[in-house]
Amino acid sequence: MAEPAEPRDRYVIQSALVTLQILRAFGRPPHQFGMAELASALDLDRNQVFRSLRTLEQAGFLNHAADGRYSVSSAVFTLAAGASSEPSIVQAASSELDWLALSTGETVHLFARQGDLAVCIDRRESAQSVRLVAILGRAVPLHAGAVPKAMLAFLPSEQRDRILDQLPELPRYSEYTQVDPISLLAELAQIRRQGFAVSDRDFDPAARGVGAPVFGADGEVIGGISVGGPATRLQLEFLGALGAQVAQVAHSVSLRLGFLPSAAAPEYSEGLE
Secondary structure (H helix, E strand, O other): OOOOOOOOOOOHHHOOOOOHHHHHOOOOOOEOHHHHHHHHOOOOHHHHHHHHHHHHHHHEEEOOOOOOEEHHHHHHHHHHHHHHOOHHHHHHHHHHHHHHHHHHHHHEEEEEOOOEEEEEEEEOOOOOOOOOOOOOEEEOOOOOOHHHHHHOOOHHHHHHHHHOOHHHOOOOOOOOOOOOHHHHHHHHHHHHHHOOOEEEEEOOOOOEEEEEEEEEOOOOOEEEEEEEEEOOOHHHHHHHHHHHHHHHHHHHHHHHHOOOOHHHOOOHHOOOO
């Protein structure tokens, strides 16, 4: 059986270290594991793995499905705001989010990309009584919603195709959620051309919004910014101008993070200028 860490530190609680190593394992595909799978993959004793899984479940970091497999809960993603890269995103976007919320009068959200998920890590709520609000720490797939689709559109083709292949199993949030991979692929091409995505009730059946990707210094998508509100107030004819505004803000945040448009791969660099 492999040791949890080498060299052993007398100040380290070895059982806690093993538990955290097990939690980190959920960052690997397929992100859902049974006890036996984890014990084999990590070369750990099954009883030790079982105790760690139950501890993580009790602490709210894991969900336990009826089939016996475990997956991370949204509580894990709230830690993203404390990761080394996320504070820089929050800091770089802070004043831009303030301005965007003031100028549009609608709710503004900042998302971070965590693998195949978009996680809401910051927001500015609209002052209007009827408004759109996302839950901080909530993680959603990339096939529906303004920022998720904006992220998906600018991923490298192999990553994009892998997510499109999952469409039959991904959630259908409303009758407007696009679950046909060919149609969604065409929409993603349009998003790359214009630099922003439109969500027309495909995630929340009562809401519309626009979102644009944020890029890191390496040219990869690391997050996104959205503006959204009730569909009764955000009419379709206004979304083009609003999307261009959000795309400009997201681009400014990307530049603050060291992004250069030339760093993006040619196949998905459309819409970045």
